[in-house]
Amino acid sequence: MISKPDDLPSDLVSALAALQAEREARLHAEAVAASALAELSDNEALIAHLELRIEKLKRELHGQRSERSARLLEQLELELEELITTASEDELAAQAAAAKTQNVRSFTRKRPVRKPWPDDIEHERVVVEAPTTCACCGGSRLAKVGEDVTKTLEEIPRRFKVIETVREKFTCRDCEKISQPPAPFHATPRGFIGPQLLATILFDKFGMHIPLNRQSVRFKAERIDLPLSTLADQIGHGTFAVMPLFHLIERHVLAAERLHGDDTTIRILAKGKCTTGRIWTYVRDDRPFAGPAPPAAVYYASSDRRGEHPQKHLAVFAGHPVPPVMHLLRPVA
Structure with a gap:
């Protein structure tokens, strides 16, 4: 409401009331x-x-695994992220504006039901100090009638520690032979990287697709000097340590009577550019045929899609490839 000069009141009280009404309307x-x-x-x-x-x-129904559909999903996820962030900011602004008025109801977004946190996660109970006197009458005879609990998820920053493994030496007073317990097994030379940290580096690279250069920057921010070359060296030792497990899974998968397989593109970081490689997947799943063997999958990587790769992968396979595998065996120019 904007007052015109002719409508302005002549006395101060009426002017203040008009200003207040105009402010409330605004x-x-x-x-x-x-x-x-x-x-x-x-x-x-x-x-x-x-x-x-x-x-x-649509992707699940029609089995679309093209690079175009993957980029489309990534783009939609990015757009959704930006829109949700903007919606949250606008919600807070609307609530702040509604708090200044008496007759406008604040807007609250409808959020999906949050899934419960794992039962084995650490819980910490913090009890706010209760009042000792009544806020109304000042009396001290207070009795507990209940409590309100607010659960907040918090992160404990990861900590590093140096484990000093000591192997004491002893000499025999009779024959003067020196004895010492054997060194424990380490996946890396001289146990430079512990198994838990090595597993984290491997998972971040292969599971979360975090390049080693970014991992190195994060370690440096946490005051741990692990250059790219050192991390790459540890990746080599880690993959070598799990190769026996890989070969066990590989033998189990290729011993199947029926085998499902397919390939998908993957970006490979090369010098000055990114190239397109391939991930070859072979799955053993006998459950639809009432087979007793547990399902499993084995993965291979290559820098191109030449037909010699699946031929090499399936050299020892003696079962029946299902149609998705058969097209992989055709030579690709």
Whole structure:
């Protein structure tokens, strides 16, 4: 509401009342506009979420595994991330604007039901100090009638420690022979990297697709000097240590009577550019045929899609390849 000069009151009290009414009207309009903007942002985020779910369902229904569909899903996920962030900011702005008024209801986004946290996660109970006197009458006869619990997920920054493994030497007073317990097994030379840290490096690289140069930067930020060359060396030792397990899985998969297989593209970081490599996957799953063997999968990597790769992978396979495997055996120019 904007007053015209002819409508201005002549006395000071009426002027203050008019200013107050105009201020309340302005705050009301701002709160309504902020609430509408928050609702619009929430609807846009919901639409993006539904579009992402539709594309994922199409991918599962039609078995689309093309690079184009993968890029489309990545783009939709990025758009959804930005829209949800904007919707949360607009929601907070709408609530702050509604708090300044009396007759505008604050907007609250509908969020999905949060899944419970794992039962084995560490719990810490923090009890806020209770009042000793009544806030109303000042009395000291207080009795507990209940409690409200707020659960907050927190992160404990990872800690590093240096384990000093000491092997004491003893000499025999009778024959003067020196005895010492054997050194424990280490996956890396001289036990430079512990098994838990080595597993983290391997998982971050192969499971989370974090390049070693980024891992090195993170270690440096945590005051641990692990250059790229050192991490690459540890990756080599780690993969060599798990090769016996890989060969066991490989023999189990290739001993199947039926084998499912396919290949997919993967980006490979090369000098000055990125090249396109291949991940070859072979799956043994006898459950649809009432087979007793547990399902398993084995993966191979190559820098191209030449037919010699699956021929080498399946050299010892004597079963029946299902159609997805058969097309891999055709030579590719």
